[in-house]
Amino acid sequence: MKPIKHPLTLFLIGATGDLAKKKILKALYTLHQEGLLPEIFNLVGNSRKVMTHHEFEQFVYSVVQPKDESEWKKFAKSLYYLPGDVDHRQTFEQIRSLHESFATCGNHLWYVATLPSLYIQTVRHIQAARMGKAPCGWTKIMLEKPFGTDVASAHELDEALTSVFKEDQIFRIDHFLAKETVQNLLVFRFANGIFEHLWHRNFIDNIQVTASENLGIDGREIFYDQTGTIRDVIQNHVLQMLAVTLMDEPKSLQAQDVRQKRHEVLANLRPFELDQIDRDVKFGQYIAGKVNGNIVRGFLEENHIEPHSQTETAAALRCFVDSDRWRNVPIYIRAGKRLESTVTEISIQFKEPPNAMFSELDRVQRGNVLTLRIQPNEGVVVRLKVKKPGLHLQLNEVPMQFGYRNEFQMGLVEAYVKLIYDAVQGDPTLFPRSDGIESSWHFVQPLLDYKMRAKFRPEAYKAGSWGPSSFTQLIKQDKRQWIQPSVEM
Numbered sequence: 001m002k003p004i005k006h007p008l009t010l011f012l013i014g015a016t017g018d019l020a021k022k023k024i025l026k027a028l029y030t031l032h033q034e035g036l037l038p039e040i041f042n043l044v045g046n047s048r049k050v051m052t053h054h055e056f057e058q059f060v061y062s063v064v065q066p067k068d069e070s071e072w073k074k075f076a077k078s079l080y081y082l083p084g085d086v087d088h089r090q091t092f093e094q095i096r097s098l099h100e101s102f103a104t105c106g107n108h109l110w111y112v113a114t115l116p117s118l119y120i121q122t123v124r125h126i127q128a129a130r131m132g133k134a135p136c137g138w139t140k141i142m143l144e145k146p147f148g149t150d151v152a153s154a155h156e157l158d159e160a161l162t163s164v165f166k167e168d169q170i171f172r173i174d175h176f177l178a179k180e181t182v183q184n185l186l187v188f189r190f191a192n193g194i195f196e197h198l199w200h201r202n203f204i205d206n207i208q209v210t211a212s213e214n215l216g217i218d219g220r221e222i223f224y225d226q227t228g229t230i231r232d233v234i235q236n237h238v239l240q241m242l243a244v245t246l247m248d249e250p251k252s253l254q255a256q257d258v259r260q261k262r263h264e265v266l267a268n269l270r271p272f273e274l275d276q277i278d279r280d281v282k283f284g285q286y287i288a289g290k291v292n293g294n295i296v297r298g299f300l301e302e303n304h305i306e307p308h309s310q311t312e313t314a315a316a317l318r319c320f321v322d323s324d325r326w327r328n329v330p331i332y333i334r335a336g337k338r339l340e341s342t343v344t345e346i347s348i349q350f351k352e353p354p355n356a357m358f359s360e361l362d363r364v365q366r367g368n369v370l371t372l373r374i375q376p377n378e379g380v381v382v383r384l385k386v387k388k389p390g391l392h393l394q395l396n397e398v399p400m401q402f403g404y405r406n407e408f409q410m411g412l413v414e415a416y417v418k419l420i421y422d423a424v425q426g427d428p429t430l431f432p433r434s435d436g437i438e439s440s441w442h443f444v445q446p447l448l449d450y451k452m453r454a455k456f457r458p459e460a461y462k463a464g465s466w467g468p469s470s471f472t473q474l475i476k477q478d479k480r481q482w483i484q485p486s487v488e489m
């Protein structure tokens, strides 16, 4: 990573929010510590909370908890804060005046990390306050997912964005694409001939994605009740990871080639017919149960949740990608909250060998499985059949694994560090393209419509389990079973 050269002002909308605290401010401080921020750098924070510049500085200090005071002092000089509601144009006029008071001229990056319902208004006010163009440099905008809540609102947001910014100025974030393990997928697949040749319906029986959390919805109750699992993780993170897993080889590593191939997977997702949804999609909602040995309450007992809420806190589905490579290979997805463990992984289950020599001795009764562990314990596991030592011939399945942390004695680059750096440097490879996002919304829209039916009820599952029994049935009807998350690495 080369240092960013030109003067930069970053306008952070939502500077006091959960994401700013957990990720964005820390990522900016990491860029500073690594010497990657330009010599002239300003960060202008905004939210409605009233604070002075100095109070904002203290707030950022408490978030990043710097170890080296002299490094911190250099960073602290770049911090400014302007309170105001993004619903008011005046807020942006004030941001402009503040910026004009800096004796610097350079590039502008808007980082919109506020409530998604405020995005359109924010963009309109950036334009109205003549902040859509920097007088002596470029202007770009980064936005956090979700991009809309359905096909229509995603379209509306896109129209608002593209009426102010050109496509190459817009960086829509899905931070899963920047995770080391997801970036590794490209290398793993296309640099290793042993796998790439087999990455095809002729050799692969099915694909499974698990994106589960044992956490509940603490602090995000209202947001979650309006969102649910399909919108929260399946429409975005899960489908973007699938796109990288299933894409054809791009012509080059250039952003336009990689993004095009990812897009083709999303565009080829087989649409759900309404009358198939009962069979192919299952919705769950957690009731009280045990997580890590502690009793936890059910979704409907959580604070701020509507007493009759029909929001799904977990979902499982079977889908297909209608491309030459993947036609009729089932893809099983399960995701949600308060499931048994917190894990994100993609498993590729290969077909069994054509001979039946060992079938009676094989207790696992399935082909080899290659698991790409996205988080935690990032790495790769291949499950192989071997002879169990002993006088009799018996087969056992054993893991052969590679763990990032064991193999490379260095920390993984945090996704947000990479994303901010790439956006500034103008590299959109790891950002979803608008047409891919639109295809993902088209794919999930029938599920959102289905949830609106009067008879719709998610099925209850105990917190800390792998979802309702229908999740098991979904895959069992195809004579398959869920691959349990791989051993600790």
Ligand SMILES: NC(=O)c1ccc[n+]([C@@H]2O[C@H](COP(=O)([O-])OP(=O)(O)OC[C@H]3O[C@@H](n4cnc5c(N)ncnc54)[C@H](OP(=O)(O)O)[C@@H]3O)[C@@H](O)[C@H]2O)c1
Pocket (backbone or CB within 6 Å): 013, 014, 015, 016, 017, 018, 019, 020, 022, 046, 047, 048, 049, 084, 085, 086, 087, 113, 114, 115, 116, 118, 144, 145, 146
């Ligand atoms: N949190 C996560 O883990 C996470 C992960 C991925 C994506 N995201 C996305 O990131 C975005 C922010 O999420 P979050 O969890 O950080 O939300 P949050 O904790 O509710 O923070 C929202 C921020 O926006 C500010 N804000 C709210 N209304 C405002 C208004 N009218 N004018 C100006 N500022 C306003 C809030 O401060 P005031 O209330 O003081 O105004 C706060 O700084 C969302 O799009 C979310 O979907 C979040």
